[in-house]
Amino acid sequence: MPKLSPIRQIVHFCFLALLIGVGVNAAQASQGIAQYGKPKYTDGFSHFDYVNPNAPRGGTLVLPNPDRRTSFDKFNPFTLRGVNAPGVAQLMFESLAVGSADEVSSAYGLIAEDISVASDKMSVTFRIRPEATFSDGSPILASDVKYSFDTLMSPLANPQFRTVYADVKQAVVVSERVIRYDFKNRNPELPVMVGTLPVFSRNWGKKADGSITPFDKLSFELPIASGPYIIESYKAGKTMIFKRNPNYWADRGGNTLNVRVGFFNFDRIVYKLYSDDTVRLEAFKAGEFDALVEYRAKNWAKSYVGPRFNDGTLIRKSFLNHNGAGMQGFAMNLRRPLFQDPRVRQALGYALDFEWLNRQLFFDQYSRINSFFTNSDLSANFDGPRKPTEAELKLLKPLKEKYPQWVPDAVFGPMPPAPSTAEPSSLRQNLRKARELLMHAGWQYRDGALRNEKGEPFRFEMVEDGPFFLRVLSSYVRNLEKLGIQVDIRTSDFALHQKRMDEYDFDMTTIRFPDSQSPGNELWDRFGSQAAKEKGSDNVIGIQSPVVDALVQAITTAETREQLQAATRSLDRVLWNSYLVIPQWYNPTHRVAYRKEMQYPDPPLYYSAEMWILMNWWKGGAQ
Structure with a gap:
């Protein structure tokens, strides 16, 4: 992840x-x-x-x-x-x-x-x-x-x-x-x-x-x-060491x-930097550090084994959380002409076979993302697919009248699920739907590739900050190739990838928009029109919609939980039915491995695993 x-x-x-x-x-x-x-x-x-x-x-x-x-x-x-x-x-x-x-x-x-x-x-x-x-x-x-x-x-x-x-x-x-x-x-x-x-x-x-x-x-x-801490020493590229401020x-x-x-129960905190996930995991097994959070399903299923796990020196455990899962998926850069037609964006979503990935690569550990506010009562499909409530219609209908091109008709129906290959559907059927959408958008297969009226091939670049997603990408790209779409996969180190994201120099990439239990002004940076024009913002997609701006405004000015729900669900419907992201998956647990000396309280309702370890864990002693 x-x-x-x-x-x-x-x-x-x-x-x-x-x-x-x-x-x-x-x-x-x-x-x-x-x-x-x-x-x-x-x-x-x-x-x-x-x-x-x-x-x-x-x-x-x-x-x-x-x-x-x-x-x-x-x-x-x-x-x-x-x-x-x-x-x-x-x-x-x-x-x-x-x-x-x-x-x-x-x-x-x-x-x-x-x-x-x-x-x-x-x-x-x-x-x-x-x-x-x-x-x-x-x-x-x-x-x-x-x-x-x-x-x-x-x-x-x-x-x-x-x-x-x-x-x-x-x-x-x-x-x-x-x-x-x-x-x-x-x-x-x-x-x-x-x-x-x-x-x-x-x-x-x-x-x-x-x-x-x-x-x-x-x-x-x-x-x-x-x-509570000050810097003790550091070596760029190797270690970062903090010590408790005795005068905190x-x-x-x-x-x-x-x-x-x-909070903050340790006298010293040391970060060791490793070159990749494989080296990091082997270092953990060798006893070089105390705890880590695992985001790769295959690693969790296959690699957290060995003598130290068998004798209890190392422990692996999944901790339930109630965090909203937000949105994770393949994001398209709307600044690119290739992705400006919503039919094209919808078609690309049909090529992702989540059920096959979950079965073959993820060991059935994940559920499908189905909202921009997944796993939260702020989602438009929190209680199942349904039409907008009166409170939602009160927001959506005037926006449809004022900006008809920015409000998809589908927002007034039940929230559609992400494309599935579970029976009675299949990948073949989904690719047929994708081909039909692409044809209506002006793309047809000829001369060995999917081409537009000018004869230009449908080709784009997928960029990632490392090779850890290659198996997923390879599966997705194979399905796109069946449509005649050419994809170039580019991986780079973290710093270079981050520079490209800050400058919006990409066609498609994986994004993770974490959810909040009470979202608000951060949505201006994530979805606001002005943020799309400023380098380094969270609006990597490039959304510039007066409707989205209006609904974010409704969220930030909501004075009751009910008003907040109506506004977030309305925004959810607009974003979801605009096909801006190809939704991926989420896990309602934190997967943590740690040394047996590590102790912790019962986890709170809402937390990130890394911060929970850093703030509230301790070694030995009181339970």
């Missing part, structure tokens, strides 16, 4: 449990706020329910590459250029607020001791804890929070931040420890969104002569942030902040 790029991990990390709106009485500041109703945890709570408050501290956690990167050339995770070091964003940078992993819509003060939302929802104010400090011992002040926001919104940072936070008007320093964010529009999720932004010192990159290295030129200058402000003198109880 493909994984997020480092910069997209940063943005996703900010939203993992926090992409929510806020409904809180402005007259009463509180540590916790919730989207609808009240947060689960009241002021003064001791710790989150899903952590072990008695987890022993100490020892070293050794982990492999958290994704496809095999090296790094900077410590700054917030710029577009280069590849950032693993762990820096998660271990060194904190925000004003954090979410809980057993709720879909809550946030609790971390750097901020209380949060107050204005009655008109057009601003939010955070009061900073007096004990909060950066790693250099300097206090975290409102001016630092404003500096961080202004920097991330500037051209020096990745443009994804400007897209996602476009509705934030400004950050205002009210007093030394009070910061207020003003909003351009009434958007219920903005108060928590700004609370999740990383905070760093204005002195990051300060030289001996007093000058400051420009933010987009920061490379190996040590970050000055407030997180939220865990000082035996007094641990409630939102940090049971």
